[in-house]
Amino acid sequence: MSPARKRTVRLVVALSAAVILASALIYTSFSAASPTVTPGQLVREGVAGREYQLTGKVKAGSVRHEGQTLDFAVQDRAGEAAIPLSYTGQVPDPFKEGREVIVTVVKGAGRYIGQRDSLITKCPSKYKVTPSKGKTY
Amino acid sequence: MPELGRACLLLALGVCAYGIGASLYGVRRGRPEFALSGRHSVYALAGILTVAFAVLELAFLRSDFSFNTVADTSSTTTPTFYKAAAVWSSQEGSLLLWAWLLSLWSSLVLFLTRRRLREESAYATAILLGFAGFFVSLMIFYATPFATTNPAPADGVGLDPLLRHPSMMIHPPMLYSGYTLCIIPLAFGMGALIARKVDAEWIRATRHFALAAWLFLGVGIMLGARWSYSELGWGGYWGWDAVENASLMPWLTGTAFLHSLMIQEKRGMLKVWNVSLVLATGTLAIMGTFLVRSGILSSIHAFGGATLGVPFVVLIGVLIATSIYLVYTRRDMLASEHRLDSLLSRESIFLANNVVLVGLCFVIFWGTYFPLISEALTGHSASVGPPWFDRYTVPLALILVLLSGIGPVIAWRRATLANARRNFLVPLACALVVLVVLLASGISTGKPLAIAMFCCAAFVLGSVGQEYWRGTRLRRASSGEAPPLASLALVRRNRRRYGGYIVHIGIAVLFVGVAASSSFQHASELSLSPGQSTKVGAYTVRYVRPTGTITSKQDAAHTGATMSLGAVLDVSTGSHPARHVATLTPSEGFYDSGEPSQGSVGHLIGGQAVSHVSMDGGVTRDVWSAIAPDISTPRLLRVMNIANKTIPLVRPDEGMIALAVLVREYLKAPPPAQLHLIVSPLVLWIWIGGLIVLGGALIAAWPAPSAVRQRVRVGVRSADDRLDRPPASPERGLARV
């Protein structure tokens, strides 16, 4: 085989390998991903047994510690639907009522279960668009 | 003073516009004085932005709350160090920092290349001013740092307690320096393409800037990881969060660029790769900057500000389109001077290195932007978690480490079996020894990837060690120095090579730490009462007693926690007798929320709680602990209710006394507290590896000692010329190894 031919073959092989690997990557990302939903969407479209990434605000007054479990409700940003859930695992520092959170949930028998250690609280917004009023003390 | 700041921004925009015009006019019409005027515009811009930054910084230091950004992120009780650093904790302030750093680095670079790269640097000047102008426009039209409120509020909101940590304050300037430094090679790359001069001179100049960018980004990433590990309450150093990934991606392409450049230098190959990599690095840096502040991706760091999204998307689109256009239209001059002779050659290994690094970058890119991609393709936003990232990045990282051991020793053009025997025997032996030891020790069951990483790291150490050994021996043969001196001289005279080898050692060490701490970690999360103990890995942790402190609001030396509750933990190992290992004191700090609705006493501790981690770091392992005390037991809540009812809002001192009562009640009968305990082996080596990388990079980047250059200039033929052949040309005095 001439050197030029060898090079073409090499290139084709390399590109094919890259395409195959990329396809594998892309395919698994779609199957391994959990849809990001708001409480409203979850109520409407939620399927039992499937994992979802629930995002929203922690509803005021809904937080309760029961031994190792943390019960709280996640509310739509607009304040409409709220999903109560039970969560076990790491609770990040910034977690509190009114904070934006992301938690992986699965719909069990009649209730939602937060997956272990999946709770993420958004860092309190460092970059605010509108300035807040100053506090006098 | 805010008027001066606003005037500076307008002036800056004007200077950018003029500079772009002057540079382009100067280079296209052959009027060097205009090109020089364009370069001076960059210097002027740096001056203007310095004044603007000083105005903002002074406002913070003087607690001038008429400035909105000061009122939003600082307060009278914020310690001075954090006041000074709070400048960049807001969107507007960070844009100013970005623009200022860009102008400073651009000025430095243009000054250093003032006598060279005439044409390329004129275009680069225009491009750099374009970027600066973009950011200045953002500040003028979208998010100005100099907005004021009249009348000024009496006090500010204060800096988020989570950010009151020294490395969290250094992390943004480091990262921004990294990002802005990535723009400079991009500008010179585009300039070189426009001027049709992608040659050795361009490589020489761009390499230094790319190395500086790579260094700063790397330090920024390491600082962020360290902060996450030692300050945040989750005990990890990397979470594949969108913002972490955003800074890693340009670093990966930057690494590929620095390596791939060598091939262009030595063999005139991979030119298309190199320009593409340098353009990609700059574009990824802009994308990273955009990601952090646009809120388009849900992540731990999602900062608000959807209004900034559109300009950035346009900028990124322009960058990508321009890059593709330039590379395509200049492809004839980017043709390789040589061809790949063999798949087993250094050229081929470097090409593989490029592919793996770009592959890693692609995986991370895909995973990071997946929510947007899936939304665009399927209408539903979905995200992938750390396990998906790990699945693809770990094997790629293994290959990368392996390549870093093969690359330095494999022969150019074509590796023969004899080469391979000579160069790979020792490294392979090292890897095998490690493998055997690990298998025999029995700890390796079920952790093949970690074992593979340890073996690859051993391979790298063997390969680099061999290089040093052989090089020292060569040097000693000609100079007769003692081994340590010979080694030093070797490094001094071949900084780039041997400094680079040290970087490879650092990376190997770092990955050993990562592999060990992820695969062999023991973690435990449970409720404990005083007196109880639990086992974590080889250690027994006993909750000895609770702790509690109150700190007055005026104590500026502290981070400002009003109340702190924690525990004393005793860590021991073994039994009969148990050996004391460490005493840990994790605690949780409660901060003032400033919300009267939480009660006159409630608000004093109603703000965000911050976990103060306590750990015992060691050479072989870290024992890490965090605590979440329970303050909502019925008894403690009763105390709080009574305090809220009886103490007026305007008497915070009496509120503090009430808190003291609360703390005493807590200490008298402490409820079970939630403890998070982790024993991670070899974490320290991650930080050590990072430091080794830094040291190696500095050695590689340091200019050659003048002694070497002196010898060369004098033109005296060196006595240690061992080459047994007639010179092809009159010797002009080239210093030997």
Place this chain on the structure above:
Amino acid sequence: MAALLTLVLLAAVIAVVGWPLFSRRRASAPESADRAELQSAREAKYREIRDAELDYRMGKLSREDFEAVDASLRAEALVILDGLEALDAGSPAADAQKPAD
């Protein structure tokens, strides 16, 4: 106060930016630029020659390859040195200048 500072800043900016347009010292610039380029090229070429030799002695470059590479690098170095000598011969005044690096 702010207005005054702004005017001062404006004046400074105009001075810095406008200076090249009115300054007379343009003649020597191309000279020193070429010299600096050649000098940095020379340093780099020397480094490459040393590097190639080290590679050869460490067994990463075969003898034939090394001799070919070494010869071509030295030829390139000679071209650069010739260029520098031409510059020196052309402008003896520039000789007294310290090299840029």
